[in-house]
Amino acid sequence: MKTKLLLGILFLTTICCSNPQPSNKSSSLPHHQGKIKITGAFALYPLAQQWISDYQKLNPNIEFDLQAIGSGNGLIEVLNRETDIAMISSQIPAEHDTTLWSTPVARLAVVPIISKKNPYLHKILKVGIKKDDLITLFLNQNKRTWGGIYGKSSEHPVNVYVRNDKSGATDVLANYLWANPADIVGIKVTGEIKMIESVKSDPLALGYCNLVYTYDLNNNKFFDEFCILPIDLNQNGVIDKREDFYHDFAKIQRAMVLGKYPCVLDRNLFIVTLGKPKTKEVVDFLKWVLTDGQKVVPQMGYIELRNSEIRYNLYYLLN
Structure with missing residues (x-):
């Protein structure tokens, strides 16, 4: 048990102390069909609005459908394949740990x-x-x-x-x-x-x-x-x-x-998908959210995550 714990700590330390290199993996993924639909928590809605506005200035051909419907309803939609990305503002139920892919993106009280x-x-x-x-x-x-x-x-x-x-x-x-x-x-x-x-x-x-x-x-x-x-x-x-x-x-x-x-x-706010993101446009957007998109987090009144936490989740998105 102690050996497994030590190996886990060493693995996390290696990832968190190094910067994940930009990956071209998304270029081999299929293209997204239609708008990227994002639904869920009112808590994340203002920040998601700003992210989409900024991202579309760089990528004007990418379209989004953003709806605030409540965190729990967003979870239901992503599980039912009715949305591409869910915004979740509470702890994700343990029974969905193996079904959902998630990353924290900010903190809010x-x-x-x-x-x-x-x-x-x-x-x-x-x-x-x-x-x-x-x-x-x-x-x-x-x-x-x-x-x-x-x-x-x-x-x-x-x-x-x-x-x-x-x-x-x-x-x-x-x-x-x-x-x-x-x-x-x-x-x-x-x-x-x-x-x-x-x-x-x-x-x-x-x-x-x-x-x-x-x-x-x-x-x-x-x-x-x-x-x-x-x-x-x-x-x-x-x-x-x-x-x-x-x-x-x-x-x-x-x-x-x-x-x-x-x-x-004062809790983490999450971006959640059904399994790991599978299309180039979704992966590229989430990569941007975890990098350049983090610059607007404090400007929008949210609390930033630790750099190590961001790097950790970026690594698992890109690898």
Whole structure:
């Protein structure tokens, strides 16, 4: 057992410490018929849009069909051969390990969100919310009130919203709450945009979304009308200096890189195909995503993968 482990480590070290040489293997693959169809996670959709835009400037004859339908639905489509590439934003089920080929392409966190019209907003931003309270609110059908959580007498209910489109964000949140996705109860909405619109319009809302949907990259500011609900990580009843990074996008990204934000909520995003990619155009596109395409990952509000991780997956794509 020790010998096998040592050989595996040596093999990974050899790959990760060397740069895979560009391969001409794709030139011998059959050409793709029609558009390259990519479906799945809302989490990856903005980044995939940018990748396609940049890639088509270099390869104007390559056409794509990009659809955000939810991570779980993307997985179903790729297994049913209804899409060429699936965007997956949660852990790939173990039973599909031998069926699917996958590579991580970026990292992104899930964050709880509330309306800026919440009557307790000032107190909420000052003290945050404890994980225990999040568990109770998302998993308990016996509704609690905002006043009950923040020490004031009121009858303002917490209106919990939950995605019902097989979203990876729901899977990630449930994992953080030590629960199954089906255990999360609330008002059902379909898609990331509908979740955000619901939270914006409901002063008593509690929802969740992927971090990139909270920030306007064009104007370098958080979107109006809703905000991230700070998590009181040490559950001491106040957002300490170490936890006070939610008002600045660069700071919250930095906190996630340093592990100050719950690592369970900050996960890899995957590109998945049914078996190893089989056509020249798909292989060439994925090779570009793992090389030049990585340059836009931080610009789009995502967290970059380690270079060693990229080189490792690039090696297995090209060999």
